[in-house]
Amino acid sequence: MAQKRGNMKNRTMMQYFEWYLPKNRLHWKRCEVQAEELSKAGINMVWLPPAYKGAAGDASVGYDVYDTYDLGEFNQKGTVETKYGSKEEYLRAVAAFQKHGIAVLADIVLNHKMGADSTENVEVVEECATDRNKDISEKQQIAAWTRFDFPGRGDKYSAFHWNASHFSGTDWDDAGKKGGIFRFEGKIWNRDTDTENGNYDYLMGADLDMDNREVVEELINWGKWYFDTVHMDGFRLDAVKHISFDFYLEWLKRMREHTHTELFTVGEYWSKETERLTHYLDATEHSLSLFDVPLHFHFLTAATSDGNYDMSKIFEDTLTGVDPEHAVTFVDNHDTQPGQALYSFIPAWFKPIAYALILLRNVGVPCVFYGDYYGIPHDRVAPVRELKTLLKIRECYAYGEEKLYLDDTSLIGFTRLGDEEHPGSGIAVLCTDSISGTKKMYVGERFAGKKMIDAMNGVEAPVVIGKDGFGEFRVNGGSVSVWVTEEVGEILYTELE
Numbered sequence: 001m002a003q004k005r006g007n008m009k010n011r012t013m014m015q016y017f018e019w020y021l022p023k024n025r026l027h028w029k030r031c032e033v034q035a036e037e038l039s040k041a042g043i044n045m046v047w048l049p050p051a052y053k054g055a056a057g058d059a060s061v062g063y064d065v066y067d068t069y070d071l072g073e074f075n076q077k078g079t080v081e082t083k084y085g086s087k088e089e090y091l092r093a094v095a096a097f098q099k100h101g102i103a104v105l106a107d108i109v110l111n112h113k114m115g116a117d118s119t120e121n122v123e124v125v126e127e128c129a130t131d132r133n134k135d136i137s138e139k140q141q142i143a144a145w146t147r148f149d150f151p152g153r154g155d156k157y158s159a160f161h162w163n164a165s166h167f168s169g170t171d172w173d174d175a176g177k178k179g180g181i182f183r184f185e186g187k188i189w190n191r192d193t194d195t196e197n198g199n200y201d202y203l204m205g206a207d208l209d210m211d212n213r214e215v216v217e218e219l220i221n222w223g224k225w226y227f228d229t230v231h232m233d234g235f236r237l238d239a240v241k242h243i244s245f246d247f248y249l250e251w252l253k254r255m256r257e258h259t260h261t262e263l264f265t266v267g268e269y270w271s272k273e274t275e276r277l278t279h280y281l282d283a284t285e286h287s288l289s290l291f292d293v294p295l296h297f298h299f300l301t302a303a304t305s306d307g308n309y310d311m312s313k314i315f316e317d318t319l320t321g322v323d324p325e326h327a328v329t330f331v332d333n334h335d336t337q338p339g340q341a342l343y344s345f346i347p348a349w350f351k352p353i354a355y356a357l358i359l360l361r362n363v364g365v366p367c368v369f370y371g372d373y374y375g376i377p378h379d380r381v382a383p384v385r386e387l388k389t390l391l392k393i394r395e396c397y398a399y400g401e402e403k404l405y406l407d408d409t410s411l412i413g414f415t416r417l418g419d420e421e422h423p424g425s426g427i428a429v430l431c432t433d434s435i436s437g438t439k440k441m442y443v444g445e446r447f448a449g450k451k452m453i454d455a456m457n458g459v460e461a462p463v464v465i466g467k468d469g470f471g472e473f474r475v476n477g478g479s480v481s482v483w484v485t486e487e488v489g490e491i492l493y494t495e496l497e
């Protein structure tokens with residue numbers, strides 16, 4: 001069942017967490033309290049962090065999965081609650097979002113498990129880290145952390161116990177106290193995964209073996225239980241390039257059959273190469289969207305090239321450029337923020353430009369990062385102050401036909417001509433990675449004689465639209481200007497005060 005954008009409303013997603021949220025178990029409560037305000041700010045979809053118990057207990061952000069049936073309910077890993085709170089609080093947070101018209105995406109981490117309850121002796125072969133198809137040892141025995149019996153939960157919700165037969169590899173020999181990439185004897189890496197490092201099935205922890213039907217059936221059973229418990233609206237899938245491409249094709253199909261809902265889903269396929277993303281979309285029959293990672297890296301390059309990036313190519317060879325129907329656009333996330341694994345944080349001066357480019361065009365589903373909306377106290381990162389205005393403009397005024405002006409190496413822009421359904425709609429956006437400048441852009445004859453002003457407050461002088469529907473718009477150096485009618489400017493000024 002492919003997603004049809006025509007059936008969607010104007011989706012605006014927020015990743016509702018950053019890596020360094022305080023470990024105070026208050027996040028689910030914060031969600032419940034903030035739901036109404038987020039809805040008013042123009043957010044209609046949130047991606048929540050993994051809600052189940054991680055190996056690090058209440059210090060876990062959620063990607064070191066221990067027990068996917070423990071949503072903050074059982075005393076495991078030294079705590080009943082997760083970093084974010086209790087199961088009851090989680091359910092209340094989801095309900096609060098949904099009550100205010102905000103769809104909830106649950107973060108699904110099925111590539112690996114961590115924090116096993118005990119070890120098993122397993123025959124393995126060690127693989128070369130940079131070419132996982134290359135054996136670098138004879139058969140040997142290691143003590144692998146692969147037994148998951150969940151004594152703190154007992155068999156409530158599921159009697160499934162994990163052992164070495166359910167995994168294909170690990171990275172630690174507890175007998176020899178030695179690290180390495182160990183493939184379990186008799187197992188092969190899943191063939192249809194990313195080809196980085198030869199075969200990128202293995203990422204971390206105990207790697208789930210998707211060639212084992214017991215594993216696949218258990219994950220489908222768990223998915224049904226999770227939906228029946230939480231009633232989320234869709235998913236964010238972690239680390240899909242490390243998981244057999246067949247797996248989510250089947251899992252999503254089975255979940256949609258079970259739930260009879262669309263289940264909007266976005267996968268994290270971390271690659272700068274758009275062809276790898278489109279290959280995955282083909283392999284999964286376009287049953288989900290992917291984050292536009294190449295676009296994120298275009299933003300990073302543009303922001304760090306001293307004004308010498310070719311801005312006309314910013315959308316070229318990105319997922320938004322080649323398959324906008326399946327692109328979820330973003331500027332930063334919990335992995336790219338300072339101190340994290342995929343650190344590639346977009347410099348502050350470029351953030352308003354990047355957000356204008358993802359929020360105001362008519363392509364892709366944009367995802368706003370919590371750390372940009374609220375700031376990141378841990379690293380003294382300030383909120384992107386323009387975000388609230390951009391979100392309001394997206395919600396109310398960024399409608400109608402789009403005219404693109406990607407015709408200069410620095411100064412690029414686009415307009416939205418507005419439509420009858422949204423009073424006051426119609427905007428012009430102009431940005432540059434270099435010095436200030438002007439560009440003539442078309443907003444439509446119905447704006448003839450009207451004054452438009454820069455809602456970003458960068459350019460002070462208004463622009464008067466000519467009889468031909470064109471205006472001569474200006475932007476200051478290294479910034480973005482977003483032009484709305486004078487009346488809309490006043491509404492924004494009043495509403496966002």
Ligand code: CA
Nearest residue numbers: 201202242243
């Ligand atoms: Ca894997």
